Amino acid sequence: xxxxxxxxxxxxxxSIEIWGGKWKLMILLYLTIKVNEKNYxxxxxxxxxxxxxxxxxxxxxxxxxxxxxxRIVHDTKPVTVEYSITEYGKSFVPIAEQLLKWGLSxxxxxxxx
Amino acid sequence: xxxxxxxxxxxxxxSIEIWGGKWKLMILLYLTIKVNEKNYxxxxxxxxxxxxxxxxxxxxxxxxxxxxxxRIVHDTKPVTVEYSITEYGKSFVPIAEQLLKWGLSxxxxxxxx
DNA sequence: CTGGATCCCTATGGATACTG
DNA sequence: CAGTATCCATAGGGATCCAG
Numbered sequence: 001x002x003x004x005x006x007x008x009x010x011x012x013x014x015s016i017e018i019w020g021g022k023w024k025l026m027i028l029l030y031l032t033i034k035v036n037e038k039n040y041x042x043x044x045x046x047x048x049x050x051x052x053x054x055x056x057x058x059x060x061x062x063x064x065x066x067x068x069x070x071r072i073v074h075d076t077k078p079v080t081v082e083y084s085i086t087e088y089g090k091s092f093v094p095i096a097e098q099l100l101k102w103g104l105s106x107x108x109x110x111x112x113x
Numbered sequence: 114x115x116x117x118x119x120x121x122x123x124x125x126x127x128s129i130e131i132w133g134g135k136w137k138l139m140i141l142l143y144l145t146i147k148v149n150e151k152n153y154x155x156x157x158x159x160x161x162x163x164x165x166x167x168x169x170x171x172x173x174x175x176x177x178x179x180x181x182x183x184r185i186v187h188d189t190k191p192v193t194v195e196y197s198i199t200e201y202g203k204s205f206v207p208i209a210e211q212l213l214k215w216g217l218s219x220x221x222x223x224x225x226x
Numbered sequence: 227c228t229g230g231a232t233c234c235c236t237a238t239g240g241a242t243a244c245t246g
Numbered sequence: 247c248a249g250t251a252t253c254c255a256t257a258g259g260g261a262t263c264c265a266g
Binding site: 167169171186189190192193194 | 227228229230231
């Protein structure tokens, strides 16, 4: 294998490590749909079916580390925390849409056999 | 959340379940690059850095189940098995390319901070 | 050569309870 | 409300050996 292919494989793995797993794409979708609303932690947990608080917390932290999600703490009492997608995070939205389309059509393909 | 959003989230998860994990995209890339060659098991294992035989075997089986990879057994002795990407599998290649590009550029973004 | 079987360790992720 | 800490069950994945 030429060296360039290794680079390509590693880049692919980077993407999958960031967006892989059960929840990250769903969170991205949620924040994309609700981009004009205030997205508070509890409401997000309710809006993403099946996610636990622990997971939501962890995943949001990961996404924040990668500068894909922004976290804003409001000094209310009790505190509320608002999440939103960053401009950079939006750069992945077209790809997520492709994945979404592919996933939808794949259901049909598998069902047809 | 409207019902339609749940469908979208599930479709996203379908995609990530099929292509997620450490190896599937790398296998797809391998078979895409070497689409004009005979791809035997051992050679693939050598060409995908770090993969174990067990994992390659399992991942290929998963991909075959989803009709993304074709498996051809040659009646030589000892037997050799040839793998290739299906036409349907190729439908994901453009998305993989997007993921690849995104992964490459993400390295720079993270490095810059 | 192909790839399944086994063993084993670690990462993932759920439930619950608790703190600021 | 927004998380953290703890406990625990299961899945992911590596190493090695073995059979067709």
